[in-house]
Amino acid sequence: xxxxxxxxxxxxxxxxxxxxxxxxxxxxxxxxxxxxxxxxxxxxxxxxxxxxxxxxxxxxxxxxxxxxxxxxxxxxxxxxxxxxxxxxxxxxxxxxxxxxxxxxxxxxxxxxxxxxxxxxxxxxxxxxxxxxxxxxxxxxxxxxxxxxxxxxxxxxxxxxxxxxxxxxxxxxxxxxxxxxxxxxxxxxxxxxxxxxxxxxxxxxxxxxxxxxxxxxxxxxxxxxxxxxxxxxxxxxxxxxxxxxxxxxxxxxxxxxxxxxxxxxxxxxxxxxxxxxxxxxxxxxxxxxxxxxxxxxxxxxxxxxxxxxxxxxxxxxxxxxxxxxxxxxxxxxxxxxxxxxxxxxxxxxxxxxxxxxxxxxxxxxxxxxxxxxxxxxxxxxxxxxxxxxxxxxxxxxxxxxxxxxxxxxxxxxxxxxxxxxxxxxxxxxxxxxxxxxxxxxxxxxxxxxxxxxxxxxxxxxxxxxxxxxxxxxxxxxxxxxxxxxxxxxxxxxxxxxxx
Amino acid sequence: xxxxxxxxxxxxxxxxxxxxxxxxxxxxxxxxxxxxxxxxxxxxxxxxxxxxxxxxxxxxxxxxxxxxxxxxxxxxxxxxxxxxxxxxxxxxxxxxxxxxxxxxxxxxxxxxxxxxxxxxxxxxxxxxxxxxxxxxxxxxxxxxxxxxxxxxxxxxxxxxxxxxxxxxxxxxxxxxxxxxxxxxxxxxxxxxxxxxxxxxxxxxxxxxxxxxxxxxxxxxxxxxx
Numbered sequence: 001x002x003x004x005x006x007x008x009x010x011x012x013x014x015x016x017x018x019x020x021x022x023x024x025x026x027x028x029x030x031x032x033x034x035x036x037x038x039x040x041x042x043x044x045x046x047x048x049x050x051x052x053x054x055x056x057x058x059x060x061x062x063x064x065x066x067x068x069x070x071x072x073x074x075x076x077x078x079x080x081x082x083x084x085x086x087x088x089x090x091x092x093x094x095x096x097x098x099x100x101x102x103x104x105x106x107x108x109x110x111x112x113x114x115x116x117x118x119x120x121x122x123x124x125x126x127x128x129x130x131x132x133x134x135x136x137x138x139x140x141x142x143x144x145x146x147x148x149x150x151x152x153x154x155x156x157x158x159x160x161x162x163x164x165x166x167x168x169x170x171x172x173x174x175x176x177x178x179x180x181x182x183x184x185x186x187x188x189x190x191x192x193x194x195x196x197x198x199x200x201x202x203x204x205x206x207x208x209x210x211x212x213x214x215x216x217x218x219x220x221x222x223x224x225x226x227x228x229x230x231x232x233x234x235x236x237x238x239x240x241x242x243x244x245x246x247x248x249x250x251x252x253x254x255x256x257x258x259x260x261x262x263x264x265x266x267x268x269x270x271x272x273x274x275x276x277x278x279x280x281x282x283x284x285x286x287x288x289x290x291x292x293x294x295x296x297x298x299x300x301x302x303x304x305x306x307x308x309x310x311x312x313x314x315x316x317x318x319x320x321x322x323x324x325x326x327x328x329x330x331x332x333x334x335x336x337x338x339x340x341x342x343x344x345x346x347x348x349x350x351x352x353x354x355x356x357x358x359x360x361x362x363x364x365x366x367x368x369x370x371x372x373x374x375x376x377x378x379x380x381x382x383x384x385x386x387x388x389x390x391x392x393x394x395x396x397x398x399x400x401x402x403x404x405x406x407x408x409x410x411x412x413x414x415x416x417x418x419x420x421x422x423x424x425x426x427x428x429x430x431x432x433x434x435x436x437x438x439x440x441x442x443x444x445x446x447x448x449x450x451x452x453x454x455x456x457x458x459x460x461x462x463x464x465x466x467x468x469x470x471x472x473x474x475x476x477x478x479x480x481x482x483x484x485x486x487x488x489x490x491x492x493x494x495x496x497x498x
Numbered sequence: 499x500x501x502x503x504x505x506x507x508x509x510x511x512x513x514x515x516x517x518x519x520x521x522x523x524x525x526x527x528x529x530x531x532x533x534x535x536x537x538x539x540x541x542x543x544x545x546x547x548x549x550x551x552x553x554x555x556x557x558x559x560x561x562x563x564x565x566x567x568x569x570x571x572x573x574x575x576x577x578x579x580x581x582x583x584x585x586x587x588x589x590x591x592x593x594x595x596x597x598x599x600x601x602x603x604x605x606x607x608x609x610x611x612x613x614x615x616x617x618x619x620x621x622x623x624x625x626x627x628x629x630x631x632x633x634x635x636x637x638x639x640x641x642x643x644x645x646x647x648x649x650x651x652x653x654x655x656x657x658x659x660x661x662x663x664x665x666x667x668x669x670x671x672x673x674x675x676x677x678x679x680x681x682x683x684x685x686x687x688x689x690x691x692x693x694x695x696x697x698x699x700x701x702x703x704x705x706x707x708x709x710x711x712x713x714x715x716x717x718x719x720x721x722x723x
Contacts (some may be wrong), residue, residue, distance in 0.1 A: 133683060141696065143694060146697045147697070162702075162705060165697055165701065170661060184625065184631075185625065185706065187675075212623065213620075213624070217618060217622070318702050393600065
């Protein structure tokens, strides 16, 4: 199929727009940069919708090293949606930080540059046809986000940044070794002919001819490596530190975009693994990672004292649920995994932005020092409370629908025991988060002015972002609407069909 | 040209280079004195460049020869130089503080890791069957030794060396299995590694500024309880 120029431009737009915005943020003033961020995110979302329509209508688009299939288009929608929520809330967050003297104007400018460079790397990761380019893009996000995590220059944030870079770079290095071995297997797949290299579609086509011994080692390394970036146990240790130390908009992006994109890489590796080794191999690894992640989340949430870390462990929980769904496999569970990726991105970014606002108002991230938010900040308390309820998988939010679909698919399957264990852990996690959040929201308001460092009124941008994320997540819980076709096709892509 | 048809002297040279790669990695574990570790690490990078050079000579490939020069310049020159500069910046501590695992135990662990590497790499060797792929277990062993250094050392510079050993091992595996993974990806990988080292170097400076020392055992700010 020939690709026309407008379609090629559309395919490059999700990478080019944030890259140009990053350059613009380097020279623009704070107000302009904030507006540019919103325009950039909306443009990315529009390009994602355009590409999605095109892919649903007439199949994958291939242009100059990029390959837009239904999965990449869907991931672009996830990135665009989360980026929009975050971009709308960012100006108010930055303005409050600068006014409180916690953020130098120069650092604020650098934050704009790095955030958009991060978005460009993420869109490159989902659009790259070659797994090697995907790897380079994912590793590049470690580099650009390192200084966002370490932005505070406090002992905590420097420590978080060090752990983040060391664990993620090493983890992702394992994925590189996996790619080297996969390339080795691919080169010997068809003696005499040119191998598929690391092109994903060609690898899927050639997968049955890959040497199983080498592919097995490669798949283990790839799942470990991309699992590290996706926050899956056993290489999850960076996540709570990084998410709690980064500025709230960055935590929202890391949780909603970085984890999701890394997980989509895992989904792509699984397609190759299933075709080369049968469904059992990747399933066992994913179920192990899922239960380990859920166990880690449950045990560390019970006595959690920091509400940002609480949200971070909730991300590990949801990554575990995604791994569970991917491990179960099949059409229903895979579609649910994709819906869950989007729903988690929307709700978790709202939760992190709300938490960032709470931190600005109270000057602490300790759960026991926040009291009676409902009395003092009804709007913010309602949004934060609803976001936490959505994260627990309560209806009407889409996380309820996707978790239910994953559980139903799993219970009717040979891995029912794993689903039962997971459900017990999810209930423990839900109880712990409910108790912590209840303490923050309910009760009498604390006396005196407290450590308030921000105006009491909820800024319009923050309110809009929180409400938008929650409303869209609730709407998705009722119907996936126009996304249904895209999710169906992405599910087909993930079952190995071209 | 088929790499399986390497001439005997080329195979001998390849074995020497691979042996030097493994030996220098083991020496890093043995020593605790940081300037010495960095000198050994430089030798490690040169061995990696030599390994690629031997492959280029065996395949009579000018292209791969140029890549070898690039690898030698980055791994044997630029990265060790960056580490020496980082060491000079983080202050007077020149020795690894009390190691988490003693030297004797570390060396035993290395021996176990080398055997593990040879065991897990069996399918890789069987698939290739050439002299080059027979050296892949060495590359895997270097990766594992790098991971060991990363988790058992507490000085920021030692952890950087561990990270780079992992990376050198992966690079070696890449060249030993096939002639590489595409130019765009290789340049991207090299750039990423370089930037990670620069980022970690800056962070090591900040750790020194905020914690007053470079012992990573002191990083205990962030905990759950």
